[in-house]
Amino acid sequence: MAVREILQSDDPGLRERAREVAPGEDVSELCEDLMHTMRHGARAAIGLAAPQLGILKRVFVMAEKLAGGRAKVYYCINPEIRSRRGIARMREGCLSFAEDEFVVVDRAAEVELAYTDIQGADIVRKFRGLLAVCAQHEIDHLDGKLMSDHGAVERRGDDYQ
16 A cells, blocks of 8 residues: 555646446555545545546545544445435535635535445445535546536635634
């Protein structure tokens, strides 16, 4: 496991569409590096996509905080949103942007996501709220889109909470 450099928003590599992971292709090391980079980076995050590390593969990770300081980790390989419901308006940040930058984005409040996990199992799972928003944000990265494509980037002021 390695902590890798995260590409910043002006890097043209973030505008490229990631390729599908081939059946049987081992991306376990990539998944672990994504998780390790996200957890041990300079700031808190709940999701990170392979293109943010300069790797054009359709892979992202996200972590859900559980009681007692534990986390449930989702390794999502070749993810596809099957359905969307509702609307959630959230202030989104991104590890590929400055820490004080955000965009207010309207996304689905619930998504049904189909993906392959790190063990190779095909999964279909519903995510709601913050995890639904995170999954959509990370899939945008896989499609070469950034949060700034959804609206103007704003900066948090001293009054931000």
